[in-house]
Amino acid sequence: MPHWRFWLAVLGAGCTPAQAQPPAITQNGIVNAASQMPPPLASGALARGALIDIHGVRLGDNDSRVILENGGRATELQPILATPRKITALVPEMAPLGAGSIRVVVRGQSSAPFPIEVVSGSPGIFSRNGQGWGPGSIENLEAGGSRTPNTADRPVRRGGRVTLTITGAGNRPVQFFIGEKEASAVSRPVRAGRQEVILEIPRDSPQGCFVPIRARSAGLRESNVVTIAIHDGAGTCDAGNPGAFIPRGPRSGAVFLVRTRFREEGGGNSLLDEAAAVFVETQRETPIAPLLLTPPEGTCSFFAGSYQLGLAVPRSLSAALIDSLGGRGLETGQELTVGGVAGTRTIRSASGTPGFFLGKLGGDAPPPPARPPFLEPGSFQLSSRGGPELPGFTVAVPGPPALEWINREKLDVVDRRRPLPIEWRTADSGSRVVIVAMNVDPTSTAFGMCYCSAAATARHFSVPAWALANLPASTPDAGLPLNLLYVASLPIHPQQIPASGLHSSVAAAVNALARRVEFR
Known part of the structure; x- marks a missing residue:
């Protein structure tokens, strides 16, 4: 299935023999070796003395040369490790500052120059x-x-x-x-x-x-x-950190019932009720998705990468979650059943891939067809008949916590240099409020997302300017309209999935409100 990764998929080699083609550096392919921050973002510059990763194809091996050209001169970088798809190199301590480019040369053949900026310090x-x-x-x-x-x-x-x-x-x-x-x-x-x-x-x-x-x-x-x-x-x-999703072994499961109320451009609102579930096997203690790394209340985290070309833009947190999940899907059957006061819905595996499920339960928002709202107040039963790698189960999930985003209509423009105030109202003291801001640069595909958490009873939170600084600015160019701002409530104490064979699991209902904004 297509995954929304925070890195660009490496391009495969062409049909002609590799030795007949020059090396090529991928989109956003030269980054700080620790931060992996895409070059177009505010912190994507390369620092003097830094280790950098160069991603691409046909990058050679021990015979690779890396050449930095800026300040009117060419400087050769020291490769620390070189493979056909990645080179780790060292930027010289006295490299000229300012804009320039890097090329990879293999047996006399050069890649196209990749634009970069050298600065005195940009830590990863x-x-x-x-x-x-x-x-x-x-x-x-x-x-x-x-x-x-x-x-x-x-x-x-x-x-x-x-x-x-x-x-x-x-x-x-x-x-x-x-x-x-x-x-x-x-x-x-x-x-x-x-x-x-x-x-x-x-x-x-x-x-x-x-x-x-x-x-x-x-x-x-x-x-x-x-x-x-x-x-x-x-x-x-x-x-x-109550509610933290901690992988305790290689097999994990996560189920989310998500209601998203979306403020459409030009006014109006649409509603989307969805179910998203994943059952995967990963390396022990490996996080399977950034959105499962909820920070403590009163703090923010940030994630960056390259948005993979050709993928649909996630319109909801559930879609964003399922697209960002990693690991090998477990054979758990072909469908899940969700039952509640509005009836029963069947959710099938996403793109036929074992272990991944995403489906519309109700609402008038895309994808069609429109259906009556489903995640109404009450409790829900999610069931699976099971499969070869995971037996059947049933888990009861309380409905989404109540939430009202008070200042949603006023936030047409977000100034990334200033704190972003968010105000809400909820009567559910057993929930936590999370704030997600994300954007994609449609030209470079550089992606940024900040993720903050606050006590539901706090009623307001200011997203700090540092958490907004590396979001791409909005542009009028046609492309990926992913300039989104979410405020959502989720339970502090989610349910566990009673399925033998899972080392860790979480099941919860989420109430999300969303709108598009202009990031300046």
């Missing part, structure tokens, strides 16, 4: 999955000097110390923030292009399984955001 933090998001490549520093990986099962206490690795700091001072709290940091170079940073966890930092960590250079360039597990008590971090 290494993540465990190598994609620039999710749990960071972080180790807890124990009292005796030993190190243990920071995971949901081994969180760090507030006041404790951890190490992480960055690249691209250059010779500029770097600040680190855990949640929104600045952390004291000491760094030292460990090998070419990499710095190890020792952070002390602020005693007033938020607790949780996915507490965001980011860095900012003195030039006000934001890094990518990775997460850390923080918990003061004994055991795992779950108690610090």
